[in-house]
Amino acid sequence: MSTHNVNPNGDEHAVVPHGEHAVVPADPIADPGLHHDELRLTDVDDKAERRAERQVAGMFTLASLLTVAFIVFYVVVGIHPDNPENGVNIGDVQVSNLTLGLTLGLALFLLGAGAVQWARSLMTSPEVVHQRHELRSDDETRAATIADFDTGTEETGFGRRKLIRNSLLGALALLPLPAVIMLRDLGPNTGGTPAQRKEHTIWAEGVRVLTDVTFMPIRAADLEIGQLVNAMPATFEALPEHGPERINERAKSPVMLVRMLPEDIHVEPGRENWGVDGILAYSKICTHVGCPISLYEQTTHHMLCPCHQSTFDLSDNGKVIFGPAARSLPQLPIAVDSEGYLIAQSDFTEPVGPSYWERTR
Amino acid sequence: MSAIVNSAGKVVDFVDQRITASNWLKRNIRKVFPDHWSFLLGEIALFSFIMILLSGVFLTLWFKPTMAHVVYEGAYLPMRGVGMSEAYSSTLEISFEVRGGLLMRQVHHWGALIFVAAMSAHMLRVFFTGAFRKPREINWLIGVVLLVLAVAAGFTGYSLPDDLLSGTGLRIIEGGMLAIPIVGTYMSSFLFGGEYPGDDIIARLYPVHILLVPGLIIALVTAHLMILWYQKHTHWGGPGKTNNNVAGAPFFPIYVAKAGGFQFIVMGVIVLLAATIQINPVWLWGPYDPSVVSAGTQPDWYVGFLDGALRVMPAWEFYIFDHPVSMSVLIPAILLPGIILTPLALYPWLEQKATGDTREHHLLDRPRNVPVRTGIGVAFIVFYVLLWIAGGNDFFATILEIPVNWITWFIRIGIFVLPPLAFIMTKRICMGLQRRDRDKVMHGRETGIVMVSPDGEFSELHAPLSQAQAYQLTWHERQLPSDPGPATDANGIPNPNYRAKRAQARLSRFYFGDVVQKPTVQELEAAHHDGHGGSDSARDELPSGQQ
Ligand code: HEM
Ligand code: FES
Numbered sequence: 001m002s003t004h005n006v007n008p009n010g011d012e013h014a015v016v017p018h019g020e021h022a023v024v025p026a027d028p029i030a031d032p033g034l035h036h037d038e039l040r041l042t043d044v045d046d047k048a049e050r051r052a053e054r055q056v057a058g059m060f061t062l063a064s065l066l067t068v069a070f071i072v073f074y075v076v077v078g079i080h081p082d083n084p085e086n087g088v089n090i091g092d093v094q095v096s097n098l099t100l101g102l103t104l105g106l107a108l109f110l111l112g113a114g115a116v117q118w119a120r121s122l123m124t125s126p127e128v129v130h131q132r133h134e135l136r137s138d139d140e141t142r143a144a145t146i147a148d149f150d151t152g153t154e155e156t157g158f159g160r161r162k163l164i165r166n167s168l169l170g171a172l173a174l175l176p177l178p179a180v181i182m183l184r185d186l187g188p189n190t191g192g193t194p195a196q197r198k199e200h201t202i203w204a205e206g207v208r209v210l211t212d213v214t215f216m217p218i219r220a221a222d223l224e225i226g227q228l229v230n231a232m233p234a235t236f237e238a239l240p241e242h243g244p245e246r247i248n249e250r251a252k253s254p255v256m257l258v259r260m261l262p263e264d265i266h267v268e269p270g271r272e273n274w275g276v277d278g279i280l281a282y283s284k285i286c287t288h289v290g291c292p293i294s295l296y297e298q299t300t301h302h303m304l305c306p307c308h309q310s311t312f313d314l315s316d317n318g319k320v321i322f323g324p325a326a327r328s329l330p331q332l333p334i335a336v337d338s339e340g341y342l343i344a345q346s347d348f349t350e351p352v353g354p355s356y357w358e359r360t361r
Numbered sequence: 362m363s364a365i366v367n368s369a370g371k372v373v374d375f376v377d378q379r380i381t382a383s384n385w386l387k388r389n390i391r392k393v394f395p396d397h398w399s400f401l402l403g404e405i406a407l408f409s410f411i412m413i414l415l416s417g418v419f420l421t422l423w424f425k426p427t428m429a430h431v432v433y434e435g436a437y438l439p440m441r442g443v444g445m446s447e448a449y450s451s452t453l454e455i456s457f458e459v460r461g462g463l464l465m466r467q468v469h470h471w472g473a474l475i476f477v478a479a480m481s482a483h484m485l486r487v488f489f490t491g492a493f494r495k496p497r498e499i500n501w502l503i504g505v506v507l508l509v510l511a512v513a514a515g516f517t518g519y520s521l522p523d524d525l526l527s528g529t530g531l532r533i534i535e536g537g538m539l540a541i542p543i544v545g546t547y548m549s550s551f552l553f554g555g556e557y558p559g560d561d562i563i564a565r566l567y568p569v570h571i572l573l574v575p576g577l578i579i580a581l582v583t584a585h586l587m588i589l590w591y592q593k594h595t596h597w598g599g600p601g602k603t604n605n606n607v608a609g610a611p612f613f614p615i616y617v618a619k620a621g622g623f624q625f626i627v628m629g630v631i632v633l634l635a636a637t638i639q640i641n642p643v644w645l646w647g648p649y650d651p652s653v654v655s656a657g658t659q660p661d662w663y664v665g666f667l668d669g670a671l672r673v674m675p676a677w678e679f680y681i682f683d684h685p686v687s688m689s690v691l692i693p694a695i696l697l698p699g700i701i702l703t704p705l706a707l708y709p710w711l712e713q714k715a716t717g718d719t720r721e722h723h724l725l726d727r728p729r730n731v732p733v734r735t736g737i738g739v740a741f742i743v744f745y746v747l748l749w750i751a752g753g754n755d756f757f758a759t760i761l762e763i764p765v766n767w768i769t770w771f772i773r774i775g776i777f778v779l780p781p782l783a784f785i786m787t788k789r790i791c792m793g794l795q796r797r798d799r800d801k802v803m804h805g806r807e808t809g810i811v812m813v814s815p816d817g818e819f820s821e822l823h824a825p826l827s828q829a830q831a832y833q834l835t836w837h838e839r840q841l842p843s844d845p846g847p848a849t850d851a852n853g854i855p856n857p858n859y860r861a862k863r864a865q866a867r868l869s870r871f872y873f874g875d876v877v878q879k880p881t882v883q884e885l886e887a888a889h890h891d892g893h894g895g896s897d898s899a900r901d902e903l904p905s906g907q908q
Pocket of ligand 1: 405414417418420421452455465469470473476511514515516518519520521522570571572574578630640641776
């Protein structure tokens with residue numbers, strides 16, 4: 001049951017609600033009908049009209065001039081150094097960028113502004129009103145369409161010929177499979193499952209700890225209390241320049257060496273001899289979603305990940321003390337070799353980086 | 362001029378003799394386009410997309426989508442001798458060795474930011490004015506998909522130059538993927554061609570960025586516009602503007618000139634931004650190195666809310682049969698987008714449930730007249746902005762000089778408290794505005810002139826509204842909450858649909874129970890007899906209707 005009122009314009013102006021409904025009261029104010037726009041100054045004043053015309057033409061002309069200026073700047077403002085040895089001058093690039101951009105940008109802008117101004121102040125089109133029609137087709141057309149469809153279906157016998165129908169549906173259902181299967185080789189076929197590849201880095205027993213960037217071996221005495229050094233395994237240097245291996249290890253193997261007063265360190269059972277004179281090594285890869293961690297606060301031994309601010313306590317086995325990371329930073333057990341350089345005792349004892357399904361406890 | 366018209370006539374003649382073009386043109390060339398500033402938002406999105414296409418094609422002429430290792434020998438001295446990918450070195454080439462190359466890179470990037478921003482603003486306008494209602498639900502859905510595609514386009518593009526920032530973004534994506542139970546490591550392995558980052562990803566993102574996503578966007582934008590054209594634009598109500606007509610300027614020439622002009626204005630503004638404000642100076646970030654990150658770097662603005670969600674989520678991981686499930690990653694990175702997009706996509710149907718209304722709507726709603734919808738929209742904005750602030754919590758901590766953790770805690774609590782609060786406040790404000798409209802219609806406009814009656818009573822003089830002014834405040838529909846009716850009919854037979862109807866009525870009451878209704882004819886009359894001045898002119902002309 002629905003009720004609606006009809007206002008003087010004949011259009012429905014009330015809601016047809018679902019259920020039973022109170023009568024919707026009539027609208028209080030009648031539609032006074034379209035009122036037409038007032039005349040513009042340019043419609044009545046010849047001078048104003050001519051001024052508007054000049055404005056529009058002026059903008060278009062200026063746009064042309066700016067386009068020419070763009071070409072001039074392109075030719076005149078060079079960025080290529082006279083002597084390739086010298087390299088590019090950033091100042092030249094900035095001047096080129098600014099001059100090209102200003103001329104092109106302003107040319108475009110004026111072209112647009114001119115067109116809009118033309119339409120607003122000079123074009124004489126009146127306001128137009130069109131009637132809308134209901135989008136739904138009328139019942140007759142709908143019925144005829146459905147009848148046509150039924151006839152077509154009937155002619156194929158799609159409903160009756162179950163054998164054809166089912167075999168067709170079966171064939172169509174299988175067809176996407178090759179498309180999916182063919183994507184299989186997006187991932188590698190050798191080297192075990194993706195999870196297995198995550199389990200190991202190129203750290204191993206006896207591998208020297210090298211400073212990052214300069215790749216120098218490190219003696220315990222080289223590190224002062226409170227210092228932090230980014231480090232890589234010596235095995236990294238041997239990786240080929242080309243191919244993915246080098247960058248992949250770069251994403252897994254980096255460690256941070258920190259040195260603190262031995263009495264400040266709270267050692268977990270089983271890790272008593274993982275450090276050397278207060279020097280500890282932790283994975284640099286955040287256990288949240290894998291950013292390299294970088295902000296160290298000496299006094300508190302807190303390590304902050306700049307990505308989402310997970311904070312790890314390096315004096316307490318890399319435990320999380322704030323932020324979204326749920327696991328401690330993996331620690332790399334280290335020792336010194338016969339020449340007094342820091343080496344790894346083994347690979348990491350757990351996978352580095354974010355959690356994943358196969359990474360059992 | 363007439364030469365132009367003549368040759369245009371020849372073209373039309375040629376085409377018409379072959380595909381009967383005149384017939385269609387005749388019906389459409391003077392098609393009505395209503396005008397309102399808020400209708401320009403969608404146009405900004407479209408026009409910035411065109412700018413992105415043009416600048417993007419220019420970039421492809423030099424960009425090398427490969428991670429092959431090279432030692433840089435190009436024009437930028439500080440990087441000479443540094444090992445990097447060809448993608449990064451070719452981005453340096455575009456920036457420093459191609460005249461106008463830096464400009465086009467900056468145009469492309471500024472265009473991307475504006476594209477997503479304009480789309481979002483356009484979507485909010487459609488939401489708050491109810492333009493998504495029948496018959497426009499399909500275009501609403503297309504819009505939601507377009508928004509997702511735009512973000513995908515932006516993210517894949519951001520990753521292409523293979524600089525430090527783009528690599529960091531990809532790493533976070535990888536971490537998010539790994540959190541997906543059972544298949545996470547496989548998805549990551551298939552995407553990156555093995556371990557992260559590998560040397561395939563740029564070459565794989567490239568076709569997605571320049572072909573697949575833009576192709577889909579073009580196809581959907583075309584559908585969007587064809588549907589818009591066919592259904593005719595919505596318009597605001599007002600004198601003579603009803604649900605059954607559409608009033609405005611003719612497509613040719615006014616709309617063509619205005620929209621065509623606006624296209625150039627949008628392009629001009631983007632180029633001017635690119636000329637004057639530096640964006641993504643990749644040469645300062647350096648090539649991607651997975652062991653380095655720079656503090657304080659931000660993603661593009663439209664990814665900020667996801668990054669913020671990752672930041673404020675507390676650590677939460679549990680084990681199912683010894684397998685870790687990282688809720689602290691799954692919720693913000695995987696579930697949150699779904700939690701936001703699903704109700705967004707389904708909203709038109711949700712509201713249809715509340716109104717129980719299956720008619721066509723071509724008149725826009727003033728946001729105040731649907732307080733609950735407006736409240737929901739504002740609550741969503743608050744939710745989004747909080748996450749977005751979370752994405753810059755280190756930045757805000759620095760400028761406010763407070764610890765980052767305070768901001769994180771503020772957001773953790775605020776995300777649950779503030780959106781409902783915003784809902785209630787917005788609803789109240791809308792109802793207040795409705796009440797003011799109602800008072801104006803009943804008693805006229807306040808003049809600020811205070812009168813003293815002979816017996817010393819003060820009152821403010823109210824000036825009557827014209828009929829047009831009063832109509833402007835009352836053309837909207839009177840939407841009353843629906844009533845489920847009795848549970849049993851007169852003979853005591855239970856109504857089988859009663860439960861469904863009651864549920865519908867509850868939703869309807871939630872939406873419309875508190876709406877301040879415009880006055881009825883009787884109320885208006887009663888107000889007049891109060892002698893408050895009132896809107897005399899409006900009333901006098903009441904029965905006549907048209908002027
Ligand atoms: C659909 C919307 C699109 C968006 C939102 C978008 C966004 C982006 C962004 C943000 C960048 C990074 C730019 C930088 O700072 O260097 C980018 C790079 C790039 N885009 Fe697009 N893009 C879109 C479409 C296209 C199209 C259609 C093409 C080509 C036909 C294209 C070609 C490129 C190329 C070659 C690059 C890498 C060059 C460079 O970074 O300098 N893009 N895109
Ligand atoms: S990646 Fe370190 S906190 Fe998110």
